[in-house]
Amino acid sequence: MRTRLPAVTAIALAAMAVVFAQNGPREVGLVVTGGTVVTVNAAGQVIANGAVAIDGTDIVAVDTAAAIAKQFRGRETIDASDQVVLPGLINTHTHAPMVLYRGLADDLPLMEWLNNYIFPAEAKTVSPEFVRAGTRLAALEMIESGTTTFADMYYFEEEIARETQRAGLRGVLGQTIIQFPVADAKTPADALARADAFITAFKNDALVTPAVAPHAIYTLDGPTLRAARELSKRHNVPTLIHLAESSDETKVAQERRAASPTAYLDSLGFLGPGVLAAHGVWVSEQDIQVLKMRGVGISHNPESNMKTASGIAPVPGYLKAGVAVGLGTDGAASNNDLDMFEAMRVAALLHKHDTKDPSTLDARTVLEMATIRGARALGLETRIGSLEPGKRADVITVSTSGARQTPMYDPVSHLVYVIHGDDVRNTVVNGRILMRGRKVLTLDEGAVIAEARSWAEKVRAAVKQERK
Numbered sequence: 001m002r003t004r005l006p007a008v009t010a011i012a013l014a015a016m017a018v019v020f021a022q023n024g025p026r027e028v029g030l031v032v033t034g035g036t037v038v039t040v041n042a043a044g045q046v047i048a049n050g051a052v053a054i055d056g057t058d059i060v061a062v063d064t065a066a067a068i069a070k071q072f073r074g075r076e077t078i079d080a081s082d083q084v085v086l087p088g089l090i091n092t093h094t095h096a097p098m099v100l101y102r103g104l105a106d107d108l109p110l111m112e113w114l115n116n117y118i119f120p121a122e123a124k125t126v127s128p129e130f131v132r133a134g135t136r137l138a139a140l141e142m143i144e145s146g147t148t149t150f151a152d153m154y155y156f157e158e159e160i161a162r163e164t165q166r167a168g169l170r171g172v173l174g175q176t177i178i179q180f181p182v183a184d185a186k187t188p189a190d191a192l193a194r195a196d197a198f199i200t201a202f203k204n205d206a207l208v209t210p211a212v213a214p215h216a217i218y219t220l221d222g223p224t225l226r227a228a229r230e231l232s233k234r235h236n237v238p239t240l241i242h243l244a245e246s247s248d249e250t251k252v253a254q255e256r257r258a259a260s261p262t263a264y265l266d267s268l269g270f271l272g273p274g275v276l277a278a279h280g281v282w283v284s285e286q287d288i289q290v291l292k293m294r295g296v297g298i299s300h301n302p303e304s305n306m307k308t309a310s311g312i313a314p315v316p317g318y319l320k321a322g323v324a325v326g327l328g329t330d331g332a333a334s335n336n337d338l339d340m341f342e343a344m345r346v347a348a349l350l351h352k353h354d355t356k357d358p359s360t361l362d363a364r365t366v367l368e369m370a371t372i373r374g375a376r377a378l379g380l381e382t383r384i385g386s387l388e389p390g391k392r393a394d395v396i397t398v399s400t401s402g403a404r405q406t407p408m409y410d411p412v413s414h415l416v417y418v419i420h421g422d423d424v425r426n427t428v429v430n431g432r433i434l435m436r437g438r439k440v441l442t443l444d445e446g447a448v449i450a451e452a453r454s455w456a457e458k459v460r461a462a463v464k465q466e467r468k
């Protein structure tokens with residue numbers, strides 16, 4: 001039976017509730033507090049002794065630690081004292097399971113490396129089990145080194161998607177379309193059907209953005225390139241492609257249309273918003289203008305390009321033209337790791353050296369490439385890439401208390417020129433803590449590494465057999 005409160009008591013209780021709401025801190029899921037907060041917002045705001053309040057999947061406030069403490073009480077807290085708090089890093093180009101080929105073949109030109117080592121190794125070892133084990137290893141490495149979103153192009157992408165969800169990472173995951181028979185598709189038509197089913201299965205997922213990944217112009221004919229692009233347009237999902245990575249690709253384009261790789265794709269009606277082109281090394285001034293005009297995003301992979309001696313992408317030219325440029329590691333077989341802090345440092349140094357101008361790619365621009373500019377290149381800038389209220393809570397913290405990080409005059413400079421992936425202390429994606437105090441919570445580190453080592457034995461045997 002309900003008892004009715006006297007009117008006066010009810011009014012008093014209501015008044016108390018209002019007072020509490022005004023003065024008492026609101027309970028939220030998580031507060032990251034006490035660190036130097038590098039927001040990467042449009043103003044480049046840095047907050048000394050700052051905090052980030054997170055509720056559910058979203059950032060609700062970014063302010064000084066004192067102001068946040070007044071307004072919010074976290075059910076969980078991360079103490080980020082002596083740390084820098086920043087948006088999770090966005091790796092705009094990788095092939096996650098290829099971590100299992102890390103160091104398998106080095107010091108070779110791109111085409112020799114691909115045709116004589118990687119494609120044969122893949123033909124003998126890629127399977128759903130291989131892809132799952134590789135993705136778990138890659139996810140472990142990414143969580144440990146502060147990557148919270150990755151764009152991927154590989155086979156059995158639905159397996160990669162499921163492992164990504166389990167690990168708690170965010171991914172733009174592209175099912176590969178390639179002309180020759182591969183482990184998950186005998187023909188390009190099979191691959192397109194696979195991509196169609198994959199997109200349908202993962203559309204509207206909180207963490208996974210499904211995508212179509214036509215491999216490159218040198219591994220696909222015109223009709224298949226067109227069909228792949230049509231498929232992603234029909235589902236309104238991103239298209240991921242390798243573009244103008246090596247000079248050999250320019251020869252392929254010229255044989256087909258007497259055009260550059262960019263002009264060739266444009267002649268097919270392929271280029272447009274939603275396309276992320278990895279590398280973009282062999283492009284002319286005119287190509288850059290076409291890419292800008294079509295709203296194509298670029299993934300710059302300096303370490304992979306340097307290691308395969310494929311050339312230097314004209315990043316200052318892209319930036320000047322207003323093209324959205326993100327950073328990537330590429331697969332670990334050509335890098336040989338997934339450390340985005342290293343990618344930032346190498347990008348900054350490479351282009352200074354190349355242009356003989358130390359002001360090229362300053363630290364802030366490079367940090368933006370690994371965060372908000374990467375988000376823009378992937379079409380995700382309204383959701384991720386900076387620490388701002390209303391965005392998804394993808395947040396990392398890095399230690400700045402060691403000898404290598406001391407002293408710290410400018411946290412943005414440190415993030416690019418000093419910090420390593422191993423300095424990451426905490427990784428949060430979509431409001432969920434994936435790593436706390438360097439302990440990964442969503443993967444069993446020992447089991448993941450043991451499983452990867454056992455796969456390496458199979459890879460070694462397969463490659464040995466191939467060379468006989």
Ligand SMILES: [Zn+2]
Nearest residue numbers: 242278330331
């Ligand atoms: Zn690649």
